[in-house]
Amino acid sequence: MTAVPLPMEPATAAVRAESATESSQLGIYKRAPMRFVRGEGVELIDADGNRYLDFVSGIGVNALGYADRGIEDALVVALNTGLIHVSNLYRTDPGEALAAELVRLSFAAKVFFCNSGAEANEGAFKIARKWARNSGRPAKTGIVALRGGFHGRLFASLAATDRPSYRAPFRPLAGGISICERDLAELSAVLDPETVAAVIVEPVQGEGGVRVLDPEFLKALRALTAEREVLLVFDEIQCGLGRTGNLFAYEGVKVIPDMVTLAKPLAGGLPMAAVLMSEEVGASMKPGEHGTTFGGGPLVASVARHVLGRVSSPEFLAAVRANGDIIGNALSSFAVRSQRVRAVRGVGMMWGIDVVEPANDVVRRGWDRGLLTLTAGDHTIRLLPPLVMTPAELKRGLGILTEVIGE
Ligand SMILES: *Cc1c(COP(=O)(O)O)cnc(C)c1O
Numbered sequence: 001m002t003a004v005p006l007p008m009e010p011a012t013a014a015v016r017a018e019s020a021t022e023s024s025q026l027g028i029y030k031r032a033p034m035r036f037v038r039g040e041g042v043e044l045i046d047a048d049g050n051r052y053l054d055f056v057s058g059i060g061v062n063a064l065g066y067a068d069r070g071i072e073d074a075l076v077v078a079l080n081t082g083l084i085h086v087s088n089l090y091r092t093d094p095g096e097a098l099a100a101e102l103v104r105l106s107f108a109a110k111v112f113f114c115n116s117g118a119e120a121n122e123g124a125f126k127i128a129r130k131w132a133r134n135s136g137r138p139a140k141t142g143i144v145a146l147r148g149g150f151h152g153r154l155f156a157s158l159a160a161t162d163r164p165s166y167r168a169p170f171r172p173l174a175g176g177i178s179i180c181e182r183d184l185a186e187l188s189a190v191l192d193p194e195t196v197a198a199v200i201v202e203p204v205q206g207e208g209g210v211r212v213l214d215p216e217f218l219k220a221l222r223a224l225t226a227e228r229e230v231l232l233v234f235d236e237i238q239c240g241l242g243r244t245g246n247l248f249a250y251e252g253v254k255v256i257p258d259m260v261t262l263a264k265p266l267a268g269g270l271p272m273a274a275v276l277m278s279e280e281v282g283a284s285m286k287p288g289e290h291g292t293t294f295g296g297g298p299l300v301a302s303v304a305r306h307v308l309g310r311v312s313s314p315e316f317l318a319a320v321r322a323n324g325d326i327i328g329n330a331l332s333s334f335a336v337r338s339q340r341v342r343a344v345r346g347v348g349m350m351w352g353i354d355v356v357e358p359a360n361d362v363v364r365r366g367w368d369r370g371l372l373t374l375t376a377g378d379h380t381i382r383l384l385p386p387l388v389m390t391p392a393e394l395k396r397g398l399g400i401l402t403e404v405i406g407e
Contacts, residue, residue, distance in 0.1 A: 039065070041066060041067065042066070042389045053396065053400070054385065055371065056384060057265075057385060058269065060265060060350075062386055063243070063311060064310060064387070065388045075302070078302035084299045086298065088292070094301035094302040095301045097301075101309075102274065106248060106260070106276050107250070107276070108277055109277070110276075111274055112290070113292075113295040113296025113301070114273045119154070119273055121160065121233075122154055123275050124200070124261055124275050127259065129143075130289060142197060143176060144178055144179075144200070144230075145162065145200050147162055147181050147182050148211055150162070150206060150208055158174075160177050160200055184217065184220050188224060198259075202236075203252075204243075206239065206350070208376065209352055209354075210345050219255055236260050239350060240262050241264075241266060242311035242320055243348055243349055244324075245317055245321035245324050258277065259275055261275050261276075265307060266307060267300045267301075267307060268306065272296070273295075311387065319387075323391065324348040324349055327349065330398045331346075334405075341354065341355060342356060351383040362381055363381065381401075
């Protein structure tokens with residue numbers, strides 16, 4: 001694929017107008033002042049030529065970093081077929097092969113493709129309700145989510161998302177969806193076999209502050225949901241596909257869920273999501289009961305096959321785990337030294353650092369030093385570096401980060 005030349009004159013009138021707060025895009029993001037024009041490896045380059053080491057990965061999307069040759073080759077090969085889209089009325093080789101590969105690598109027997117994380121979770125909710133309906137219990141429709149969880153911004157996924165500021169302006173949200181404490185006694189009281197179809201859980205809560213749920217809690221929740229005939233859905237949209245050092249987070253906690261949702265890194269930055277499900281759950285859905293125009297098209301599926309091939313290799317996952325040890329060791333010793341850090345949490349290449357000051361202030365000081373980080377709540381810095389980052393690059397970024405947080 002030919003490289004796109006850098007724009008000769010970065011600050012066109014349109015560029016200046018937008019960065020000076022005027023933009024024709026809906027004002028739902030407080031965007032950073034930088035304007036990125038190029039990506040190389042694990043760095044982004046802005047219109048002024050400044051380089052930024054990326055500990056954000058487009059919010060966990062760019063697991064293979066920027067300008068990955070394999071992604072470019074997969075795109076070129078796919079484009080050479082002339083097929084970007086044919087609709088789900090027809091099969092294509094890339095879609096069939098990707099689904100088969102996900103089944104081979106996971107607990108699942110069936111896969112549903114769609115286009116975003118929220119859409120995958122809403123698909124999982126519908127599939128859970130259909131599965132429950134087939135059990136002959138007409139009131140078995142409830143979906144239970146956990147305190148601190150994030151599952152998306154659409155009406156049903158928002159109803160499962162525990163962030164008052166995201167929810168309040170949009171009430172009423174979708175009904176039949178409730179939030180429960182991360183507590184087995186409370187869950188045991190709520191999970192009524194007659195009225196609850198599914199529980200949705202992020203094994204590592206991302207937006208909610210990078211909380212690694214206790215494997216013993218997840219195992220007990222698996223036992224409880226099985227006993228109550230309630231489906232267990234793992235939202236691995238952020239923590240899946242290699243991020244924790246296992247291909248799937250459920251492998252690390254030794255829990256087999258009934259459904260898993262995937263999205264962010266799946267297609268190397270192209271919009272794509274998937275719902276993986278067991279044979280029994282999949283058997284409850286019939287033609288015409290769910291659908292999406294774009295889901296699993298040949299172009300996105302071709303790129304996803306490349307990404308899946310990379311992130312599922314044992315060597316790749318071993319490198320993620322080794323990187324996780326580097327991050328964990330560096331942050332733990334820093335947390336002991338620094339008065340400005342309250343706690344650090346994480347697994348693999350997904351970490352949260354609770355800081356005393358507003359987390360956004362730390363993120364902004366990072367920009368001045370050429371480092372991109374993100375937040376997860378008001379006082380938590382979140383790190384989601386590309387999984388391909390080398391130990392040397394990681395250590396460089398962690399060095400800058402500890403300086404901008406300070407002792
Ligand atoms: C990002 C995210 C979502 C929502 O994905 P979108 O593609 O933005 O709809 C859902 N769940 C988790 C855990 C996420 O991190």
